[in-house]
Amino acid sequence: MKAESNLKNVLTLNNFAVTAECGPPKGADPGAIQKKGNILKGYVDSVNVTDNQTGVVRLSSMAACTILKQEGLDPVLQMVTRDRNRIALQSDVLGASSLGIRNILCLSGDHQSFGNQRQAKGVFDIDSIQLIQAVRRMRDEGLIIGGEALSEPPQLFIGAVANPFADPFDYRVVRLGKKVAAGAEFIQTQCVYNLKRFKEWMRQVRERGLDKKVYILGGVTPLKSARMAEYMSTQVAGMDVPDDIISRMKGVDPKDQRREGIAIAVETIMALKYMEGVHGVHIMAIEWEDVVPQIVEEAGLYPRPETPEE
Amino acid sequence: MITAERKPMAEIKAMLAPYRKILVVGCGTCVAECASGGEKEVGLLASALRMDAQMEGRTIEVQEMTIDRQCVYEFIDKLTEVADRYDVILSLGCGAGVQAVAEVFPKMFIVPALNTTFIGETKEPGLWVENCRACGDCKLGYFAGICPVTRCAKGLFNGPCGGSKNGVCEVDPDSPCAWQLIVERLDSAGRNDLLEAIYPPADWSRQQGKGPRKIVREDQRSES
Numbered sequence: 125m126k127a128e129s130n131l132k133n134v135l136t137l138n139n140f141a142v143t144a145e146c147g148p149p150k151g152a153d154p155g156a157i158q159k160k161g162n163i164l165k166g167y168v169d170s171v172n173v174t175d176n177q178t179g180v181v182r183l184s185s186m187a188a189c190t191i192l193k194q195e196g197l198d199p200v201l202q203m204v205t206r207d208r209n210r211i212a213l214q215s216d217v218l219g220a221s222s223l224g225i226r227n228i229l230c231l232s233g234d235h236q237s238f239g240n241q242r243q244a245k246g247v248f249d250i251d252s253i254q255l256i257q258a259v260r261r262m263r264d265e266g267l268i269i270g271g272e273a274l275s276e277p278p279q280l281f282i283g284a285v286a287n288p289f290a291d292p293f294d295y296r297v298v299r300l301g302k303k304v305a306a307g308a309e310f311i312q313t314q315c316v317y318n319l320k321r322f323k324e325w326m327r328q329v330r331e332r333g334l335d336k337k338v339y340i341l342g343g344v345t346p347l348k349s350a351r352m353a354e355y356m357s358t359q360v361a362g363m364d365v366p367d368d369i370i371s372r373m374k375g376v377d378p379k380d381q382r383r384e385g386i387a388i389a390v391e392t393i394m395a396l397k398y399m400e401g402v403h404g405v406h407i408m409a410i411e412w413e414d415v416v417p418q419i420v421e422e423a424g425l426y427p428r429p430e431t432p433e434e
Numbered sequence: 435m436i437t438a439e440r441k442p443m444a445e446i447k448a449m450l451a452p453y454r455k456i457l458v459v460g461c462g463t464c465v466a467e468c469a470s471g472g473e474k475e476v477g478l479l480a481s482a483l484r485m486d487a488q489m490e491g492r493t494i495e496v497q498e499m500t501i502d503r504q505c506v507y508e509f510i511d512k513l514t515e516v517a518d519r520y521d522v523i524l525s526l527g528c529g530a531g532v533q534a535v536a537e538v539f540p541k542m543f544i545v546p547a548l549n550t551t552f553i554g555e556t557k558e559p560g561l562w563v564e565n566c567r568a569c570g571d572c573k574l575g576y577f578a579g580i581c582p583v584t585r586c587a588k589g590l591f592n593g594p595c596g597g598s599k600n601g602v603c604e605v606d607p608d609s610p611c612a613w614q615l616i617v618e619r620l621d622s623a624g625r626n627d628l629l630e631a632i633y634p635p636a637d638w639s640r641q642q643g644k645g646p647r648k649i650v651r652e653d654q655r656s657e658s
Contacts (some may be wrong), residue, residue, distance in 0.1 A: 196520040206588070210635060232588050233593050235605045246588065250635045253592035269635055287596030295617045297627070302632055314596055361604030362596040393475065 127396040129226035129281035130198035131170035133309065133431035134404075135339045140397055141404025142425050143200065144168040144311065144416050146192070148183035157188045159376040160413045161195040169428055172200040172312070172406070176207065179239020186216060189225045200283065201225050204233025209249035210258070214268050217259055221278030227333045229283040229312065230255040253306045256284055260307025284308035286340075288325035289318060289364035293380060301381055304338045311338055312406040315345040315356075317388075318364040319395055326401055335401030341398040346415055347385035350374040386419060393423040435555075436528040438471060438548035443482065449545045450522060454489045456483065456494065457520035459513065459535065460500030460545075461527040466561050471526030471548055473500040479526065495520075502530025510538045517542055518582060524572035570640030572646065576628055578619035583636070585612035591633040593617075 151155035175185040188369035189199035266277040284303040350373035466472025487494040504527030531549040552564035588603040594613030597604030
């Protein structure tokens with residue numbers, strides 16, 4: 125399996141990339157993944173599969189990525205350090221590559237106390253930056269942590285996340301620099317609602333020249349309702365939904381709020397598209413994957429570029 | 435110090451149910467400092483047990499004793515004359531104390547009255563906070579005196595996760611984000627080198643490599 129990452133191809137050919145997120149089901153049903161995959165197929169360059177997000181047990185990211193691959197999509201395997209030690213993580217990196225998965229996104233993961241297994245032991249043997257470094261070394265040098273050689277290195281396009289809306293703000297770009305130095309090749313950010321803060325973060329990113337070293341995909345999550353906007357603003361840590369977005373959602377009739385949420389998402393994508401140093405968008409339509417084609421079309425990002433296969 | 439909290443009365447009572455003569459043993463060191471297992475707490479628990487038995491019409495005999503350290507044999511030795519007159523030892527020591535006493539009195543049944551919780555400091559009267567996980571490889575010199583292993587909910591070595599907001603941890607709004615503190619302190623110390631450095635994976639074998647850890651110091655062993 126020598127096929128390249130489609131996402132990598134799209135980005136290296138200087139296209140504005142579009143990725144989306146697919147949350148696996150809370151059960152062993154492959155059909156749920158296939159259905160989401162087929163909605164997204166053709167409208168996005170790659171699809172991220174979350175790894176037991178918010179600490180809730182779901183069908184594994186590895187299995188879901190394999191199903192998406194079979195459906196002809198380019199999956200991004202999300203891998204968190206919360207649940208697996210370095211033995212299991214490195215083993216799964218090899219496993220993913222052997223199954224033809226070509227993208228990995230390294231995260232620490234939501235703390236287990238948020239999920240449905242609150243008595244679980246959080247592993248956190250290594251952190252996300254150490255995982256990035258380990259995967260990069262496995263791929264480029266064929267060595268695992270500790271220096272032992274692999275019989276065959278994994279082939280993976282290596283990603284990480286950044287949250288420009290968390291604190292301490294001025295350290296956020298330093299941390300991004302560490303992720304890049306560790307070996308990250310693409311970055312997907314937390315959902316952008318506060319464009320002002322995102323612009324300031326991007327200014328710092330450019331100041332350090334990081335936009336020339338890593339592909340940055342801005343995160344976009346369409347709001348379903350004013351209530352969702354308020355919930356995300358107050359209840360979801362690391363999320364920054366400014367008051368003007370909330371009042372804009374509140375200002376429209378509840379039956380039109382989805383439409384307004386889509387409009388905000390499209391406007392955000394347009395703003396990101398013309399922002400220097402931003403190389404794409406990552407659309408996280410939470411349990412609303414079927415809205416993605418519409419958003420991609422309205423943002424003028426359809427059709428997606430054809431990239432050479434095999 | 436090692437901190438501990440007293441177990442719920444119902445759990446202690448259930449463990450003591452088969453026994454009539456109870457030796458309640460406190461420890462005058464860490465658990466006395468954190469007001470869970472010192473002489474005062476031994477007195478309170480012994481009184482509670484007596485009163486409880488009286489209310490339920492049971493006859494029990496409760497003896498109180500507090501030794502300086504339950505984790506050091508020369509202090510445990512003070513129980514030697516007394517212990518075999520009782521059916522059970524109720525220890526208000528930490529986990530180390532309970533096990534050391536059990537080791538000295540192999541034929542006695544021993545029951546813990548405390549849940550040993552963490553290595554921590556007395557922050558203010560009535561408030562103890564955890565700040566050491568005894569990882570066996572102290573990294574405080576790289577993190578401006580704030581332990582990310584202990585004080586970051588995810589034990590991150592390379593900066594704050596996306597859940598740090600207004601100086602507070604997303605997991606527990608009552609806990610400061612350890613990384614906010616580390617960044618501030620390294621910054622004010624002018625240690626940008628440490629802020630930018632990538633810290634490698636930790637060596638957890640120093641914490642849990644081959645089961646229980648031992649320290650062997652030949653220079654301390656000669657006299658015995």
